[in-house]
Amino acid sequence: MTTPTTDLPPEPAGRRSWLRDHSELGVCVMLLVLGALVLTDALTMDVDLTQRGPVGPRTVPVVVGAGLLVVAVLLAVDVVRGGRGRAETGEDVDLSEPADWRTVLLLTGVFLGSAVLIEPLGFPVSGALLFWGAAFALGSRRFDRDPLIAATVSLVAHTVFDNLLGVPLPGGPLMGVL
Structure with a gap:
């Protein structure tokens, strides 16, 4: 006795294998959605x-959104043509080691502290604390150099944004003295 044959479609293993081999397309979809979201929002x-120069507040988001769309399309074409992402070989990362939660928590605390202190102390002070705290959390212990670099970077950033780009940042009590 023979068993009747049915015309069922083949198992989806072939499709699953193709998707698994082209998993980078998920990143393409994510970049495409993010680019569309940024462009729509912009x-x-x-x-x-009325703006102060040729570059308005929409310029950077439009450029970033368009860039995301272009990168998504180029990456999708590369993946479909057989391109594969390669593991990073330049870093000495041992994936069997646990995450460094101390550093993550220190950076989170420094960032949140800076966000809380920016209004009462102003950007130059909170930015300097942010830069110095980030350097400390990432392992720098140069107490003679790091605060000076952090203060310089913060003051330069405040000056560039406030005076040259026209983005008002809170100056705090320190800017009244200077």
Whole structure:
């Protein structure tokens, strides 16, 4: 006795294997969605049409969103043509080691502390604390050099954003003295 044959589609193993071999397409989809979201948000942004220069508040988000879309398409074409992501060989990362939660928590605390202190102390002070705290959390112990570098970077960033780019940052009590 013979068993009747049915015309069922083949098992989805072939499709699953193709998707597994092209898993980088998930990153392409994520970049595509993110680019569309950034572009949509930038183009529907309510902005004041009087600006101080040729670059308005929409320029950077539009460039970033368009860049994300271009990268998503180029990556998808590369993946479909057989391109594969390779493991990073330049870093000495031992994936069997646990995460360094102390560093993560220190960086989180420094960032949150800076966000809380920016209004009462101003950007120059909170930015210096942010830069110095990040350097400390990442292992720098140069107490003679790090605070000076952090203060310099913070003051330069405040000056560039506040005076040259027209992005007002809170100066705090220190800017009244300077």
